[in-house]
Amino acid sequence: MRILLIEDNAALARGLTASLRASGFAVDHVTHGVAALEESELVPYNLMILDVGLPDMSGFDVLKRLRQRGATTPVLILTARAALTDRVTGLDLGADDYLPKPFEPAELEARVRALLRRGQGQAAPALTLGGLVFDRSAGTATLHGRPLDLRRREWSVLESLMIRAGKVVTKERLSAEVFGHDEPVGPNALEVYVGRLRKKLEPDGPTIRTIRGLGYLLDVS
Numbered sequence: 770m771r772i773l774l775i776e777d778n779a780a781l782a783r784g785l786t787a788s789l790r791a792s793g794f795a796v797d798h799v800t801h802g803v804a805a806l807e808e809s810e811l812v813p814y815n816l817m818i819l820d821v822g823l824p825d826m827s828g829f830d831v832l833k834r835l836r837q838r839g840a841t842t843p844v845l846i847l848t849a850r851a852a853l854t855d856r857v858t859g860l861d862l863g864a865d866d867y868l869p870k871p872f873e874p875a876e877l878e879a880r881v882r883a884l885l886r887r888g889q890g891q892a893a894p895a896l897t898l899g900g901l902v903f904d905r906s907a908g909t910a911t912l913h914g915r916p917l918d919l920r921r922r923e924w925s926v927l928e929s930l931m932i933r934a935g936k937v938v939t940k941e942r943l944s945a946e947v948f949g950h951d952e953p954v955g956p957n958a959l960e961v962y963v964g965r966l967r968k969k970l971e972p973d974g975p976t977i978r979t980i981r982g983l984g985y986l987l988d989v990s
Contacts, residue, residue, distance in 0.1 A: 771797070771813070773798075773808055774817075775798075775818065775820055777822070782798050789878070795952075797949050800823070801823060805831055809840060814842050821848035821849075822849065828848070829862055832863055833863075845864070845865065845866045849869070849870045866880050920965075926959075929942075929943055930943075930986075933987070934987045934989050936986065943984060947962070
């Protein structure tokens with residue numbers, strides 16, 4: 770899952786980016802509202818974390834423009850403002866959740882996971898395919914009860930494929946959800962992670978098929 774973080778506090782942004790990436794998310798970070806609006810038109814983000822107090826415009830204005838142009842990406846508002854009127858304003862403008870500062874990283878990540886599940890039309894935190902159980906809330910994956918030792922990007926690849934099990938996921942879409950803008954990525958990086966994941970799913974797990982010229986498909990048969 771790919772997240773756009775719009776936050777001008779450098780220390781907070783570094784901490785959130787590191788924490789979210791450690792949990793398996795691809796994260797891009799911008800500090801200004803205009804940059805957020807530009808990025809959101811170029812990249813199919815699964816979630817935006819939006820600070821209200823930005824240098825060039827209010828986060829509320831960013832949210833209003835996003836919704837006016839028809840963007841349906843879930844938005845989690847971050848703000849130091851605790852007034853009820855500010856919370857109501859954000860929600861009325863189309864925010865999906867609201868988290869006042871200061872907050873615990875664990876709570877933010879729990880809210881992120883819930884919004885991502887809702888955005889995919891899935892209320893339950895666990896995805897199941899045959900003997901493969903992928904529990905996003907607990908951060909675990911098991912195959913016929915056997916724990917799978919997945920690295921961060923292997924986790925992200927598997928999550929993207931499981932959400933769309935039985936459907937082709939293009940390499941471009943998969944790369945966009947696994948790698949952030951500022952993360953160094955080799956030309957064959959995605960193939961490497963898919964290959965490692967295939968080995969961990971053998972011999973009794975679902976098969977990841979390569980659809981030549983298109984992408985990958987997690988076989989449900």
